[in-house]
Amino acid sequence: MEAEFEWRxxxxxxxxxxxKEHQRLFKIINKLFSFREEEKDxxxxxxxxxxxxxxxxxxxxxxxxxxMESVGYEGLEQHRRIHHSFRQDTLPALEQELEQTGYxxxxxxxxxxxxxxxxxxxxxxxxxxxxxxxxxNWDRLLPGEELGAIKKVIVQLLFDMFRLEAQAISDIxxxxxxxxxxxxxxxxxxxxxxxxxxxILAFEEKLLINTVGRVMGLQTCKLDSMLINAARYTAxxxxxxxxxxxxxxxxxxxxxxxxxxxxxxxxxxxxxxxxVSLLFNTGGAGYFAYCAIAPHMLEDGVGTPIEPQNAMxxxxxxxxxxxxxxQEEESDTRLKVLxxxxxxxxxxxxxxxxxxxxxxxxxxxxxxxxxxITLDKPDLVLLDYEMPVxxxxxxxxxLRSAKEFAKIPVIFLTGRDDPQLVRELLSLKPAGYLLKYxxxxxxxxxxDAFCAKLKKA
Numbered sequence: 001m002e003a004e005f006e007w008r009x010x011x012x013x014x015x016x017x018x019x020k021e022h023q024r025l026f027k028i029i030n031k032l033f034s035f036r037e038e039e040k041d042x043x044x045x046x047x048x049x050x051x052x053x054x055x056x057x058x059x060x061x062x063x064x065x066x067x068m069e070s071v072g073y074e075g076l077e078q079h080r081r082i083h084h085s086f087r088q089d090t091l092p093a094l095e096q097e098l099e100q101t102g103y104x105x106x107x108x109x110x111x112x113x114x115x116x117x118x119x120x121x122x123x124x125x126x127x128x129x130x131x132x133x134x135x136x137n138w139d140r141l142l143p144g145e146e147l148g149a150i151k152k153v154i155v156q157l158l159f160d161m162f163r164l165e166a167q168a169i170s171d172i173x174x175x176x177x178x179x180x181x182x183x184x185x186x187x188x189x190x191x192x193x194x195x196x197x198x199x200i201l202a203f204e205e206k207l208l209i210n211t212v213g214r215v216m217g218l219q220t221c222k223l224d225s226m227l228i229n230a231a232r233y234t235a236x237x238x239x240x241x242x243x244x245x246x247x248x249x250x251x252x253x254x255x256x257x258x259x260x261x262x263x264x265x266x267x268x269x270x271x272x273x274x275x276v277s278l279l280f281n282t283g284g285a286g287y288f289a290y291c292a293i294a295p296h297m298l299e300d301g302v303g304t305p306i307e308p309q310n311a312m313x314x315x316x317x318x319x320x321x322x323x324x325x326x327q328e329e330e331s332d333t334r335l336k337v338l339x340x341x342x343x344x345x346x347x348x349x350x351x352x353x354x355x356x357x358x359x360x361x362x363x364x365x366x367x368x369x370x371x372x373i374t375l376d377k378p379d380l381v382l383l384d385y386e387m388p389v390x391x392x393x394x395x396x397x398x399l400r401s402a403k404e405f406a407k408i409p410v411i412f413l414t415g416r417d418d419p420q421l422v423r424e425l426l427s428l429k430p431a432g433y434l435l436k437y438x439x440x441x442x443x444x445x446x447x448d449a450f451c452a453k454l455k456k457a
Contacts, residue, residue, distance in 0.1 A: 335455070
């Protein structure tokens with residue numbers, strides 16, 4: 001896979017000495033990309049190139065810190081800690097992995113992915129903050145408006161880092177699936193003590209390819225280990241900038257990270273609602289969710305913590321497992337049925353009834369149904385007619401108002417069968433209606449009959 005780490009004008013912060021050094025670091029990374037493609041003496045050239053990168057990065061950090069001190073930059077100590085962590089923790093761990101594997105291609109990919117991700121995030125967040133470019137406006141956000149502040153920070157960061165015009169489309173994202181996803185969990189805490197905050201980022205696969213992959217110049221339409229590692233380190237910088245807006249946790253350190261399957265990700269929402277759960281549409285590049293949980297959560301079943309010594313193998317295992325899950329999904333020819341009902345008992349009973357023969361998705365309200373349909377279009381909707389706030393009639397009208405959803409068949413669910421209600425139901429011209437008090441096998445039989453007609457059509 002050929003790659004080029006492309007320098008962009010928006011990476012300039014307006015300080016000549018820093019901008020020139022950033023450009024040089026980008027060029028060194030590009031040289032390493034090209035060394036990686038060469039078979040002859042590839043180990044020696046990579047080894048020398050990596051030494052040069054490390055030496056230059058360390059010198060650049062000193063020069064950058066000297067400049068910040070000369071202008072009285074308030075964030076100097078925080079910036080210095082970030083440099084120290086990369087210099088003392090990240091780079092040595094990567095070098096050790098390279099030496100232990102004899103500069104194996106996977107280890108070189110890991111090194112390049114991590115360094116690329118770190119540079120993208122650091123250049124577009126911490127370094128931009130030195131001159132107060134864009135990010136300085138966030139310091140004036142009112143306390144007590146944390147959720148609104150986080151949304152503004154995320155939207156601004158997505159634009160600053162990737163030139164994406166993002167829009168928050170839900171303040172109560174419930175973990176709904178959107179295409180092929182990547183789920184990345186980060187656990188932060190103080191240097192001492194048990195208190196913690198968890199952040200889980202959900203990316204649509206194409207978003208990572210269209211952002212981190214594009215910045216790296218990767219000519220690919222598929223995730224690989226280099227892109228995953230670059231995304232991990234870019235995400236760390238991203239989350240760090242968001243957490244700076246939260247006074248209670250802005251000094252927290254990263255304690256643990258995991259790559260989650262969708263099922264593991266779903267456990268978050270089954271156990272406890274996140275305190276922050278935002279969904280963003282990035283204008284066609286893909287969906288992105290930011291979820292934060294504090295002060296505790298997820299004791300078991302989260303996945304293996306990613307440490308420097310196992311990062312390469314864990315990313316490879318994650319990609320292999322994810323590919324198997326995607327293939328299994330794509331080979332599943334069962335119809336997808338969305339069950340919408342404000343009663344948990346009804347939702348669960350219908351799910352149990354249909355799960356063997358259909359892909360079943362659940363939503364607890366009309367609003368949640370619209371969001372779910374937008375992210376993951378079903379073949380059939382079973383819609384409770386009598387729901388609070390947004391009832392079945394209103395939900396159906398919203399569906400029909402959108403051209404891409406207008407033809408999705410909807411069967412109303414109701415607990416009443418009086419003539420007036422039946423006339424009201426039929427006047428809306430649904431695909432049919434089902435009485436909730438029917439025996440389970442009768443409900444299943446009617447749904448099977450309707451779905452058989454759908455398949456023929």
